[in-house]
Structure formats: C-alpha cells, structure tokens
Amino acid sequence: MVMDTVLCKAMLMHVAKNIQENIELLNEADGLGDSDHGTGMGIGFKAVAMKLSTGEFPDLGSLFKAVGMAIMMSAGGASGALFGSFFKDGSKALDGIEVLDSSHFAQFLHLGLDSVVHRGKAAQGDKTMVDALIPALECAIMHSGQPIQEVIHLCALQAKKGSEATRDMVAKLGRMQTLGQRSIGYVDPGSITMALIFISMDEFLSKQQP
C-alpha cells in the first residue's frame, strides 16, 4: 500500500468523520468534567474536514500541519490546544515527505508527543491523552520497518489499551485533578479521542485494497 498524500488525506478525512460521529459518546465520557470534550473535538474536526476538502497539500508535512492548525484554531479548551499541537508539531517529521512509511509515522508520533508534553506538562500515568499516545509510539518504534498499515493496526490496539488503563488512574492534571480519588473508575476522555484517531486510521486502511 502506497500511503501518498491522497490516501493520507482520505484517511484523515475518515478520522474527522469518525470523531464528529462520536461527539455524544465523548461528551458522556466527560461526565466528570463539563461534558463538553466531544463538543470541542467536534468543532475541531469539523474544521479539519473543511480545511482538507478545500486545501492543496504538496507533502505530508503540510497535510498533517493543516489538521493541527484547523483543530488548534477552532476547538478551544485544553483539548483543542493539545490535539492541535500534536498534529501541528508532529507534522515537522513529515516535511518534504510524500509517502508515509512506518519510520516516518513513528517520528511523527514522537514529535507530536513532545509537543503535547511540552504544552500540557503531562507524564505517563497522569490520566491524560498521553496514556494512549505513549503506548502507540512505543509500538510504532518497536515495529518500525514493518508495513505501515500493520503498524497503524498495532498502534490502534495499544492506544485503546492505554486509554482503557486510565480507568484505574488518579487524574493529576487539568480540572480533573481536583477530583483526586473520585476520578478513579472513569476513562479519560482525551485518551479516548487519541485512541479513536488511531482506530479510525486503522479502520480506513483495513478497507483499502492492498
């Protein structure tokens, strides 16, 4: 499978569609907060769909950067800044690159994680989106060199597992941290969105001709 800008754009459009279809689920997952995580992400990924459907992207860097900027400049809230930063700064690993392979993908996740951690100050185990992202990144590094669609499939499994694991964690950041022990038993909504991004990519790729 050749993951050129056309295919990557279609994949990201699928991600945007999936997030928008899961607004209610994400709002419900944010029941301990203001029940607005899905609403914010819905705004962000609606802007992504608009930007991708109208823009021209000479390389993967500009494509993924457009995703980040669209989220960052529309969604608002902590999640808008963080998911925007993830794609925007992650895209620097893809500048000038026209076909995505598994090592580029790992680089993308690495720079994206660095940006999220820099902006949000989260560490693994703080019950945030980072807990879904780090297992996916580790998986991408471990399987670097394998076909990209296989790597994304494995990353999706790890991100989902990472997200599920936040259920037993105590929130240490953002507005949720004030809940302390009361946050146990709930999966972090940001981690669900992060996992959903990988799952949507995998879902899209699994339907493509090999």
Added chain:
Amino acid sequence: MKHLINDRATLVEEMLEGLVCAYQGTVIKVPDVNGIVKCHIEEGKVALLVGGGSGHEPIYHGLVGKNMADAAAVGNIFASPNPRVIYETAKACQRGNGVLFLYGNYAGDVMNFDIAAEMLHEDGIRVRTVVINDDVATQDKENRRGISGLFFAVKIAGSVCASVKDLDAVAEIVQKAVDRTRSMGTAFEAGTMLNTGKPTFTLQPNEIEIGMGIHGEPGVEVAKTMPAKQLIQIMLKRILSDLPFKRGDEVAVLLNDLGSVTNMELCIANKTVAEVLSEAGLLTLYTHIGKVSTTMDMRGFSISLIQLDDELKQYFFADANSLAFDFHRS
C-alpha cells in the same frame, strides 16, 4: 428547566451580540471571532486583554471599559477561547506598546493564551501574562485556580494600563495585586449548563460544599447546612490565615454572587464579614456586593479579599466604567 434562550448551539454568539448592543457604541465585536474590543484605545497604551470561557458573566466581557479591560477574548461555555480568538482580539486592541494578558489559572486557558502569545511574538507584538490564582480552596497550592479575585485584578490592571507606559512595569504591579488577593467560594446548589440543560454537579438538600470551584470543582469539604455566621467564619479563617492578612492591613472586600444567591443573603453575610475583619484588626476601605463571577445559575457565593498598599490603592480607587461595574470616587 425554563431558560431565556433561542438556540443552545449559538449561545455565545447571541450573547456577544446583545452585549455589544448594551455597550452602546463604546465596544465592538472583533470580526470573525468571539472577541470584543473598545472603540477608542489611546495610541501607545499598554493594552489589557482579559478572557476565558463564557458562562461566568459578567466576567470577563462585561469588564471591558474605561480604566478597565481594553478587550476580551471569549470561549465557549467553560472552555478556553482558541488561540485565533485571542490572537485576533489582541491585534485589535494593541496600540504598539505591548499587551498584558490577564486570566484565570486553568490549564486550557494557559495553553491557548500561551500559543496566542507565541503567534503575537512572531508578529513583533510584546505580550506579558499574569494569571489569577486566588482560590485558597484548591488542594494543590502550587496550581491554584482563579476565581472572583479576578475582579480586583482587572480593576487594578485597567487603571495601571491607563497610566503606566511600560509593559514590564505594568505586569509587575498587576502581579503584586494578584499576589495579595485571596478568595474562597461555597456552593449550595449546582447551576444548570445552558448548553446541555444539565446541572454541573449534585449536592444533597441538606448539604453545602465549602470551597467549590467555579466549574463545580470539589472544594475542601461537604458540610451540613449551617447559619451564615458560622459559614462566613469558616471561610474567612482560611482566607485570612492564607496570605496572611495582618492586623493593620487595609483591604477591599468582594461578596460575589455565583449565580442565584440573593443580595439579601449577601448583605446578611457581610454583617459577619465586617465583624470578623474588624476583630482581626483589618481596615476595610471598600466593599462590593454583587454578581461579578458566576457559574451559570449556581446557588453559591464567594468572598475575595485584597490587601492594598499605597501603590495599589492609587489604581484601585481610580474611576472606572464598564458594563458590569462602575466606580466613581465621590
């Protein structure tokens, strides 16, 4: 629940349109984004930009005006504005001498305002940031939330920005004001989110939550209902010992309605506030009772205190005029 709204999807936009109308031509909306800006801002002035999520009216967008904020960036309900809103609003209010960002200490606000500051920096516009962190009930002392004490910060910052021409000097004075401000709230009943129609939390009929945050963040304890006198003493004990406020200090006091506590109740509360402060040897120079920082229609209130020195007094007592708050020294 009955609400005075048209469409849950366009609450913020409609609110801003109505707000701008009420400003009677002194304030306009920033094109394309949910920000408002004063029509007349003097060239060379340090601009004061305030902002945060909506749902806390009249802050911040009701505090734009003469000797108050120059502009406000407005987010969705309880959600930080995105960097584009902040950036465009900052561009609309800046007059070539930098912008002071002043907002409450919440993760989303810090991230989005920081990104906007970086964007402005690339344009050659200087930004300094002061975050308001006055809530003594926040468990993590290093990372306190900003609540109703922002009223003092905006009041002082507004008149500092009107007279001090150096951004760093402005930020230093405003930081001093924030450092000398302490607040605490108590909730009796949750407010109802206008966008979802749902309450932000639940409390039993005979329970109150002392120290609850303005988004329903848990406080220091859930207590049984008690007389106003007893509750005020508990809250002031925490506030006074935190700074600490000392015998002989001159202070200003705010009794803030978080949404639907009656003015009558706040006046009753203030009787005890005045007694306790007097017993502690504090000299109250000014008291404001009213709705400044709200959580939709939460039944609850907060108390804020600021310790004023000669420098801060000079700015605090300058005349000011905004939609939500007028001050004229008679």
